Amino acid sequence: MLTFISVVFFSCKKETTQNEVWSSKSDILFLDFEKEDINNNFIDIKGSHKIVKNNRNHALEISFKKDEKITGVKLTPKNNFKLNKSKKYSLVFDAKSLGDETTFLTVYAENGNGERVRRITNIDTGKFKSYFFELTSNKTDINSGLRDTPKAWETEATHMKISGLLYNMDFSEIAGIDFFRLEGLKDKTILVDNIRIVESPERDPNFLKGIVDKFGQNAKRDFPIKVHSDEELKKIADVELKSLAEYTLMSDRSQYGGWKDGPKLDATGYFRKEKVDGKWALIDPEGYLYFSIGLANVRMANTTTYTGIDYTDEKLYHRDPEDVTPEDSKGIIEIPTETMKTAHVVNKLRNDMFLELPKIDDALANHYSYRRESHFGPIEHGQTYSFYRANLERRYGETSKNSFFDKWLEVTENRMRNWGFTSFGNWIDPAFYHRNNLPYFANGWIIGDFQKVYSGSDYWGPMPDPFDPEFERRVIKSIDVVSKEVENNPWCMGVFVDNERSWGNESSTKAHYGLVLDGLSKGKDSYLKQQFMTILKTKHKTIGNLNKAWKTNIASWKELEKGVDYKKQNEFPEGMVADFSVMLTAFATKYFKTVHDILEDKMPNYMYMGCRFAVWGITKEVRESAAKYVDVFSYNHYKEGIGTKYWKFLEEIDMPTIIGEFHMGAPDSGLFHSGLVHAADQKDRANMWADYANSAIDNPYFVGVHWFQYLDSPLTGRAHDGENYNVGFVSNTDIPYPPMIKKAKEVNSNLYTRRFGKKIKK
Incomplete structure (x- = not known):
């Protein structure tokens, strides 16, 4: 038994080590x-x-x-x-x-x-x-x-x-x-x-005013790769372009990035998976062992930030109900000139952050866009601006409309190959799909007007009810779009569908079975509730048997069908938990089977990469259900690396697994937040990246590790949710961070010998 005593609080100061952080305050x-x-x-x-x-x-x-x-x-x-x-x-x-x-x-x-x-x-x-x-x-x-x-x-x-x-x-x-x-x-x-x-001292009332320069950089602070003029930015670009023109692909790589110096296995013309000498591996279309290491979110969709301006044209707010792409995955949405003339300030605090934004007749005004909704934040919709796109135009010029974008595609691919990466991660611009220079993953979303279910930890929103027929229709529609974008291209490895869904977590019984508890509270019009009723009636036969197992006194099946709310309850009898497990398994199985079957029908040559589980939202039942249908497990894991205790379950399911997202950031980038994991500076950040990457490379179950993301967040936060992190391999002026590139080349040059050792004979 622990005994606590009161903490002693002192009004004096210890002179030898204590630092006074600000004066004139107690x-x-x-x-x-x-x-x-x-x-x-x-x-x-x-x-x-x-x-x-x-x-x-x-x-x-x-x-x-x-x-x-x-x-x-x-x-x-x-x-x-x-x-x-x-x-x-x-x-x-x-x-x-x-x-x-x-x-x-x-x-x-x-x-x-x-x-x-x-x-x-x-x-x-x-x-x-x-x-x-x-x-x-x-x-x-x-x-x-x-x-x-x-x-x-x-x-x-x-x-x-x-x-x-x-x-x-x-x-x-x-x-x-x-x-x-x-x-x-x-x-x-x-x-x-x-x-x-x-x-706390009095705050500077202007501490957020004029914090962004015309390049989207921190205007009040210097940092190692800060740009001071258009001429300087173009000069930096010219030096890099010359360097990239002289590179060659790493000598041990096949055209797809597989291990050319390793064994050659069965070639199918597409990427697949295979376990080789006790280690899971991907196999490239030519039959070479392959490990997917690369950068995710290489696109323009998350480069815009709110300016504090909005327009009076309500047509901008309209969304096509049949659209399959969420708002945060949209690229630049052009705004008609007449609409831009109706601009007015709706958030002065944000608008005052910018020292200089282009006028509507400026050459760089084409980088304005419109966001119709946000995940959260003080602005629900409004004008946005992409400093990153504007800086690309400054770097590469524009000989024809959006020609800077074509140059960006070329430079980005050359960087990835020069730095030794074998693939892109999730969420890349579809413009890369048929350039056939770097393997990639396609992505689909399941959004629509189907019934929803809440787990209680719904960070990105509620779950779809997979038993609603509308859910299946929307899966078909989404995968159909992806299939047409990919067009049976062998450079596509597989398809991620959805991201960080809120399945529940194992911190408590209530958190574990939140989806089931919400489903039970629904009425007979709920498709999920109908399925739960079938499961319970089949198992228990009578309401009396159910009450005995659950230690409840529900009057009839009809009363249960109307909805019973146990969401405020924290303790649950063993018999009730056992049924919760069955119902959660049914829920997850229906979700993964539906997606799998439609992918198998429309895109049979591609691996189903799962839904990119978040470590805060996954349970045993969901893992076991997914294992029956996904080809590769995918997790977003924002920690310092891959340990052994958390990942022990991989031995049980014995499935190839990929890290879909991780990152580290540092305070010497000029940004106001380093990210979800902090390093001391860019050199420390590079070392932490290497430690994480190597921990995945060394694990026999992992077949890939993807950094999130290619470029830093906007200084004033991405429009979707305000994330303003130093998470890029390149800055918002599209300048690579030298320590990151140096370390990437070092790790990637030894990728296959570290993963597989000497040449393996089959």
């Missing part, structure tokens, strides 16, 4: 680790801590274990720490990473209502540095439309970044502070000292 020292009994306030989670001597004082040493779902330490005082409700505060601490490598860290702060905010940063090596974040989100930040903003006041302390979304929470009481790592690739240790609550 500090309340939360912990300085000088008390001998302080260990009683900590709970280790798959890690360890100890108080150590640091110079003349003490600090908290936290050791994080690799490959654990969560590892770290929880600081939980006996009594909540109360703050002045009329003031705004920031959580601040000093820290450094021990050893030669930096540490990606997650910090949780919990308020008196049990709500938590999560912030992330990279802890540097060497001297102690101060790290901070505001405990209560500012309304301006939420309304900015940015996933996270720059610092609102001057300080040398590192601004920790939001992980998730910005919410306004009451932090007048603090119930706990946690220091964690999530599925780290290596053991890491940090020192933490002087955890304190500091009254």
Whole structure:
């Protein structure tokens, strides 16, 4: 049994290590680790801590274990720490990473209502540095439309970044502070000292004004590859073009990127899968062993950002109900000149961010577009602008309409091959499909007016009801479009259908079976409910038998058919959970079978690559159902690499698997957010990319690993949801990050010998 004592709070400062992060504001020292009994306030989670001597004082040493779902330490005082409700505060601490490598860290702060905010940063090596974040989100930040903003006041302390979304929470009481790592690739240790609550300074009222220059770059900060003029941008492009013209394909590659120096297996003329000497592999159309390593989202669809302008022409809002492409996957939508004349400011906060936007008669005005809906954010629809496209035109010129785009296609392919990548990832512009220079994956979406089901963790929206006949009709329509785009091209490896669906998760029974609970609450008009009724009647025969198994008192089958709501319940009898499992399996099986059968009918030469599971939204029943129908499992896994504990299930299903998305970002890019995983700088970022890529290459079940994405997010956030991350191999001025390219060539040049060793004889 754990016994907690109150944390001792000090009003004094420890001079030897504490850094003052901003002047003239009161500090309340939360912990300085000088008390001998302080260990009683900590709970280790798959890690360890100890108080150590640091110079003349003490600090908290936290050791994080690799490959654990969560590892770290929880600081939980006996009594909540109360703050002045009329003031705004920031959580601040000093820290450094021990050893030669930096540490990606997650910090949780919990308020008196049990709500938590999560912030992330990279802890540097060497001297102690101060790290901070505001405990209560500012309304301006939420309304900015940015996933996270720059610092609102001057300080040398590192601004920790939001992980998730910005919410306004009451932090007048603090119930706990946690220091964690999530599925780290290596053991890491940090020192933490002087955890304190500091009254936040007055914010600069203009901290978001004029932050974007004409190139879409950070106007208030310099960084290594920043461009200062059109002439400089074109000069950089000319130097790269000359270099790319002299490259040759890596000598061990087949024309499709397979291992020419390895064994030659059966050639079918299309990509396929095969297990070779205990390792899963893809086989290219010529029969060579193949591993898919590349970059995803190579397209213009996510390059636009909201300008704070809208138009009065309501025809822009119209969507064709038969459209198969979601709004965020649309390319540039041209806006008629007459419509552009009706432009008016609808969000001054955003419009004031831009120092210079083209006038409607400017040569670069063709890079304006329109977004009819957003996933979330303060703007529902409006004018957008693609600085990336505009910079391409600046780099390559325009001899005919959109000729810069044709040059971009050529340069992008040459880069991929020069850097040693064997394929594109998901979501590439269909203009690449028939150039026959680099293998790719096609993509389909299932959207439409079919019935929906909610899992309770519906980040991207509800699930489709796969038993609704409209669902099958929409799958047919979508795959038909994809089939016509691909046209039986052998350079296409397979098809991804959907992305990061909310299947539920195994954090609790309620979260696990959210789709079933929602289905049971529906009435007889629900196709899913009808299927559930058939399953339950077939198994239990009578309502009495069902009540006995479920420990319920449902009056009749008719009452159950009307809908029973167990979504507020947290504990469920064993018999009920067993039936939940059967119903969830039926749901997932119908989904995957429907998609598989239609793909098999319309595109029989291509692999079904699955729906790109998110690690936060997958369950055992869903995995087992998918395994019957997909050719290759696909996961988006935003961590530091591929460990062993989480992926243990691969031994059970024995399926080839591909990473559809991962990334790392760094603060020296000029962007305001580094991404979902943080590095110290571009060199550290490149090393982290290599560690992740190699961890997948070394795993016998993985047949590919795809980085998300080719280019950085817009500085002011992609229009879809405000993501403003340093996630590109190239910047928004289309300049490659040198450390990333150097490391990519290094890893990719050894790809096949690392994966398969010496030549294998069959």
